[in-house]
Amino acid sequence: MRAQFVLSEIGVGLRRNLTMTFAVIVSVAISLALLGGALLAREQVNSMKGFWYDKVQVSIYLCNKNDAETDPQCAKGAVTGQQKREIKADLEKLKVVDTVFYESSDDAYKHYKEQFKDSPLASSLTPDQMQESYRVKLKDPTKYDVIQTAFGGRAGIQEVQDQRSLLENLFNLLNGMNLAALFIMALMLVVALLLIVNTVRVSAFSRRRETGIMRLVGSSSFYIQMPFILEAAIAGLLGAGMACLLLFSGKYFLVDNWLADRIPLIQFIGWDSVVKVLPLILAVGVLMPAVAAFIALRKYLKV
Secondary structure, X not given: OHHHHHHHHHHHHHHHOXXXXXXXXXXXXXXXXHHHHHHHHHHHHHHHHHHHHOOOOEEEEEOOHHHHHHOHHHOOXXXXXXXXXXXXXXXXXOOOEEEEXXXXXXXXXXHHHHHOXXXXXXXXXXXXXXXXXXXXXXOOHHHHHHHHHHHOOOOOEEEEEEHHHHHHHHHHHHHHHHHHHHXXXXXXXXXXXXXXXXXXXHHHHHOHHXXXXXXXXXXXXHHHHHHHHHHHHHHHHXXXXXXXXXXXXXXXXXXXXXXXXXXXXXXOOOHHHHHHHHHHHHHHHHHHHHHHHHHHXXXXXXX
């Protein structure tokens, strides 16, 4: 009988504040979808770091005749055959080095023509203008400083370039976007909490006669507050369900059927990552409104 009464009170409360309840559901859905998206984005960035950092190389560009005339780093002249042999031998001695690959100026010219065939500069370049280089794969990509210290400024070497630094700009951009999503999510959560408090306040005011009667017949505080708390929890659960649906839709339509076709170089996170986030979304969706309603009732419903 008591359970039936509580359920009937919940139905009455939801119907009386239908527009505000809908606003709560939408705001909770958007904020939790942003939370889930931010968590998945962070996991995607970490996955990309692990994938790309394992493939990046340190490039040691050697001085050619053109560099010897124009670049202060090559003031000692173009690299000699002896210097190239010494550089390769010293690279192979380092424990942090996994493999060393030599790229000649002809190979560099061929690769440039393949990658930038539509560039207007491609037709004006000649093989002798391209730089020879050593491409070094490290056992630990974070040990770039060892190569820089050993070979930076050495005769015959124009530049030691860490490809990891090029990726850092991309990852910093992605992390910045992730922080922006978290900031927007926090604002939406504040909006949702304010809506929940106002909904509880209006609901408590509209049912002040019923709650007064319940006090007179000796109902406990918990029994009187329960319908209001459950109303907020149900609204939050519906919002969390919508957030889960948004995450599933984003994964299926945006990632799997759009981004994956256009950016094949990126290995996107799988459905298992999405599924792992859902329990957290549902838990926050239920507990956050329930706790907010309980706190609001202590002020607006004196029992």
